[in-house]
Amino acid sequence: MLLYYSRTLRSRRQQRGLAFCGLFVIAFTLCAQTLVAQDTTAPRVDATQNATLQYLADWFGSYAAERLNSDRVAFDARAADWFASRHDVSLERTVIAAVTRQYLATTAVELSPPAFADGVFLYAAARVANGVLEGRNFDTRRVFGGFVPYTIRSQSLSRRRTDSRPLVWNFEEFGTSTAEAQRAALALHTLERSLGWASMQQALATFFEQFRSNRAGRQELAAILTEQRGVDVSKPFADLFNVAANFDYGIEGLSSEQSSSNAAAFRSTVRLRRFGDATLASRSVPMVVSFEDGSEITEWWDGREQQRDFEYDSRSRAVQAVVDPDVLLVVDSNRSNNGRTLQPVLPRAAVRAIATWLVWLQDVMLTYSSLV
Amino acid sequence: MRDALRALSAGLSAVLRSPILVGVVCLITIVAALPFGLVLGDRLRTALANQPSISLEATEIDAEWWMHFRARARGLDRTFTPAVLGFAAPLDNLSALMDGSPRPLIIAVPVAIYALVWAFLWGGVLTRFDRGGALGTRGFIAAGRRHFPLFTLIGLAAATVTVMLYLTVHTVLFGPVYRVLASTVSSERDAFLWRVALYVVFASLLAAVSLAADYARVSAVCAGARSAREAIASGLRFMRTNPAAVATLYLATGALFVALFVLYGIADRRFGGWRGVLLGQAFIFGRLAIRLTFGASEIALFKQRADAAHPHSTSRGTANPGPPAAT
Numbered sequence: 249m250l251l252y253y254s255r256t257l258r259s260r261r262q263q264r265g266l267a268f269c270g271l272f273v274i275a276f277t278l279c280a281q282t283l284v285a286q287d288t289t290a291p292r293v294d295a296t297q298n299a300t301l302q303y304l305a306d307w308f309g310s311y312a313a314e315r316l317n318s319d320r321v322a323f324d325a326r327a328a329d330w331f332a333s334r335h336d337v338s339l340e341r342t343v344i345a346a347v348t349r350q351y352l353a354t355t356a357v358e359l360s361p362p363a364f365a366d367g368v369f370l371y372a373a374a375r376v377a378n379g380v381l382e383g384r385n386f387d388t389r390r391v392f393g394g395f396v397p398y399t400i401r402s403q404s405l406s407r408r409r410t411d412s413r414p415l416v417w418n419f420e421e422f423g424t425s426t427a428e429a430q431r432a433a434l435a436l437h438t439l440e441r442s443l444g445w446a447s448m449q450q451a452l453a454t455f456f457e458q459f460r461s462n463r464a465g466r467q468e469l470a471a472i473l474t475e476q477r478g479v480d481v482s483k484p485f486a487d488l489f490n491v492a493a494n495f496d497y498g499i500e501g502l503s504s505e506q507s508s509s510n511a512a513a514f515r516s517t518v519r520l521r522r523f524g525d526a527t528l529a530s531r532s533v534p535m536v537v538s539f540e541d542g543s544e545i546t547e548w549w550d551g552r553e554q555q556r557d558f559e560y561d562s563r564s565r566a567v568q569a570v571v572d573p574d575v576l577l578v579v580d581s582n583r584s585n586n587g588r589t590l591q592p593v594l595p596r597a598a599v600r601a602i603a604t605w606l607v608w609l610q611d612v613m614l615t616y617s618s619l620v
Numbered sequence: 621m622r623d624a625l626r627a628l629s630a631g632l633s634a635v636l637r638s639p640i641l642v643g644v645v646c647l648i649t650i651v652a653a654l655p656f657g658l659v660l661g662d663r664l665r666t667a668l669a670n671q672p673s674i675s676l677e678a679t680e681i682d683a684e685w686w687m688h689f690r691a692r693a694r695g696l697d698r699t700f701t702p703a704v705l706g707f708a709a710p711l712d713n714l715s716a717l718m719d720g721s722p723r724p725l726i727i728a729v730p731v732a733i734y735a736l737v738w739a740f741l742w743g744g745v746l747t748r749f750d751r752g753g754a755l756g757t758r759g760f761i762a763a764g765r766r767h768f769p770l771f772t773l774i775g776l777a778a779a780t781v782t783v784m785l786y787l788t789v790h791t792v793l794f795g796p797v798y799r800v801l802a803s804t805v806s807s808e809r810d811a812f813l814w815r816v817a818l819y820v821v822f823a824s825l826l827a828a829v830s831l832a833a834d835y836a837r838v839s840a841v842c843a844g845a846r847s848a849r850e851a852i853a854s855g856l857r858f859m860r861t862n863p864a865a866v867a868t869l870y871l872a873t874g875a876l877f878v879a880l881f882v883l884y885g886i887a888d889r890r891f892g893g894w895r896g897v898l899l900g901q902a903f904i905f906g907r908l909a910i911r912l913t914f915g916a917s918e919i920a921l922f923k924q925r926a927d928a929a930h931p932h933s934t935s936r937g938t939a940n941p942g943p944p945a946a947t
Contacts, residue, residue, distance in 0.1 A: 251669070263827075304709055387683075389702070389703055389708060389712065391711055391714075391715035391792075392719065392812075392815070392819075393719055393812070393815050395812040395815065396710055396715075396810065396812075398707075398711055400702050400703075400705050400706070400708050401889070402705050402706060402896070403683065403702045403705060404683065405683055408682075409826075414870060415683055415684055415688070416684055417683060417684070417687060418687065430656070432656075447693050464801075484686045524915065575684065582692065583685075583688050584666075584667050584689075584692065592665055592666075594661070594664070594665045594668070597681050598664050598665065598668045598681070598891055600893065600894060600897060601681055601700075601704075602657055602660060602661045602664060602704060602898045603623070603657075603894075604704055604706075604709075604896075604897055604900065605652070605657065605699070605700055605704045606657040606658060607655050607704075607709065607897060607900035607901055607903075607904060608699075608703075608704035608713075608900075609656060609657065609699075609730060610649050610650065610651045610653050610707040610901075610904045611709050611710050611712055611713050611900075611904060611907075612723075612727060612730070612731065613649065613652065613653065613734035614734075614904065614907050614908070614911070615710075615713045615714065615717055615732055616717070616731045616735075617628055617731060617734050617735040617738055618736055618830065618911065619778065619779070619782050619826060619829065619830055620774075620775040620776075620778040620779045620782065620830070620833055
């Protein structure tokens, strides 16, 4: 419209004036947007910082407030906020990461090695994010050179309503970390899911209290857990944190056939197998067998065995067997072999996901073919 | 400028009078994508159906399962990311186009197949718009077959130049040039503005190549160019002699696309679930309608200028306009 209007202006002076006005409007809009963004950012940073510190202090003990650098937190936050949408919580996740890092640095426990320290940070920050951002923790993708954030509100990263455990997710705002650090974080999540949050929180609080002003690592945490539970956990503990140790439990076979002696009965066989070299403590791997009539049987398997067959005689056919159904073992390297079913059905969520993907593929085809 | 807007209006009118054509093109697009959807669906059924965390009644995919699936995904499975959800899909695709982000190589297969499908469709579509009336199924297929080899060659030439642009100009612009420009500014916003400026430069080059291919096809249909070389030369000549009209028509059609894009972005926030999927499909329908509008407008512009240059002659197509539009 501006172009069209400029053509109606006869003199160059008028045209230049119009161009200047256009540029002024653009510059003013950008400045106003920046000012508005700054005004709304500060309270969000403060609220998130306070909530994060409250969570960490409640869980792991008090912190040295005088050593917290709020300017550093604000600096980290500024880089994340300049073009944020209303539902984008990248800013909050950035603040959570910055505050958690500082909290861990000020607890005066020198975590060692660095991969363990990073793992504790990733685990603690994920837990805090689950608490602070519950119900509004959405995935944000950065497009156009990483400058423009877009929040995918249909992908919630908050914990499920029926599950109190924090969701395990690689948040971009927590920064890049080594494979060892990510493994350490997964190991801590696995411990929490296996032992329960109350035991885990107590162990970590004791760890931070006991080793204040000292250097400590996973061996010291293992010692606390051993004392707490009365069972030596050092061997599985070492494997959990070792990136080279491969945890992989799965179902190798499932069959359910009519019994030869009784036509109304079924004989079902489930073969569990340890595909990886790493092992857990005895009776630590759960397995659930589901039958056609809706009944279920839960077994606890010795995770040190290479394989084990379970046989059942029932009036109903076995339809599914799943090892670790509640995903306790977050470090399991291949979850696709965790289940076997004799009635493969596509879940409703998957049908819709495929339809969504088809729309995406059409858009890809249209976008790239438009170039030629 | 008036000629370009008149051509756009003629193009819009031609497409509005051809709802069946738009519907058929939309259906063909879905059919072209469907085999790949079935392949992914089969893999997802294997990976998902056994997962305990996925209830058959659940309407959302478990985020943890998705992260684990992505970590182990290969080939087509690698494209199954949260970026396929709703408005994120076109946004991510547009961003990938401008940033030259690498896509899994397997994606080249559906894109190449679809480009070939359009090499066929353009023959029938442009002939239909050139004649201003329905060709009938046989006439459409005959026109598509007649122009298919030529349009495939034009598409190949455009694809080659586009790849060269990505390998040379894009690499330089978004590599050293952007790094130098970004190092001169102190805020992220200023760095982004430099990036936008570079996007404009690179998008102009992509648009020029795309327009050259478009007008080569148009001149093959309207002016009867017989070889790819002749068609491309004729198309380039048309662009050179009518730069303002060509650019205005491109920008005006681009504005339609931007309007559709923004509308989808706003509407996507209000609809979820299956309604969101239908909305996405409606967006694809809109994109196809705009693509057809652009083709019809280019034909109209080409004919307007040909008529203006030779007021006493008629172009091949206008000699026999045929019956009113039905397809």
